[in-house]
Amino acid sequence: MTIAWVLDMMPKLILHVLLIIYVIDVLVVNNVVSGFSNFDSGYENVILHRSRRNYESGTGKKNSVEISSVGRRSTIFSTENSTVVYAQIGGTAALPCVVRKFNSGVVSWLRRKQEPPTLLTVGLTTYSADDRFFVEHVRHLQNWGLLIKHVQPSDEGHYECQVSTHPPTSIFIQLKVTEAVAEIIGAPDLHLRAGSILRLVCALKYSTETPSYVFWYHDQNMINYDTGVKVVPNRTSSILELQEADQRNSGNYTCSPSNAVPASINVHVLNSTEEENPAAMLHVNCGNSLNTISSTSFVILFINVFSCTR
Structure with missing residues (x-):
């Protein structure tokens, strides 16, 4: 290997070294930026999650079942949480509960007028002494709707449709009663x-x-x-x-x-x-x-x- 050959190859070696340094620099910077981005995103998610839990625990209007439903609603239920249903006095109220993913769970309806809540139905069986309450199940639509006949002003309030997952998952339906x-x-x-x-x-x-x-x-x-x-x-x-x-x-x-x-x-x-x-x-x-x-x-x-x- 002559000195002339080394001098001839020197520019190429320098170019290769610079290229390697550039590639390493790009990879390191991207990883650092990505890491900070993921950290920021994760931090934001933690803040939102903690804020939501603080709000839910502070207001006294939420419960552990409803908190668990926030993350599961999109995979378990097709019916939107906090859906509002209107029914007139003397009419029939139809409270929807469409279950997207059912497997072997059981659907129950509860009345959230007081604590503890009142159990109304389990599956197709009515447990309430009031025979105005019953479930209308449409299998191909996976709807486990709660029907209330001869609606009264006292029926107004929140109702819970619960699926027996582990832990139980729920959505809440609000019934508003009007007088025509x-x-x-x-x-x-x-x-x-x-x-x-x-x-x-x-x-x-x-x-x-x-x-x-x-x-x-x-x-x-x-x-x-x-x-x-x-x-x-x-x-x-x-x-x-x-x-x-x-x-x-x-x-x-x-x-x-x-x-x-x-x-x-x-x-x-x-x-x-x-x-x-x-x-x-x-x-x-x-x-x-x-x-x-x-x-x-x-x-x-x-x-x-x-x-x-x-």
């Missing part, structure tokens, strides 16, 4: 001209179920099937129509759904003489639910006011 009420648009009084179309719209508020029927009453007499009366029902309202109303159609009208608090309205059908009375024409119904005031009434009202001020 009827409301007639234009109440409490409606005025219209004789010969106009009487059209009353009864809307259902806070209703979660379609009523089986809606009866209309005129002065305590049911008129759904009377000649000339047309009743148009749908899911959230009922419409009463009466062609060419006359004074015989004046009086109190009541809309009475099967599952809601009834509502009433006083209808005043005005003849030609009453049309000249400005006070009576303040709420005239022209058949399309619009209230108008006749120009003749305005003129008469102006003349009367002018005469009184002289």
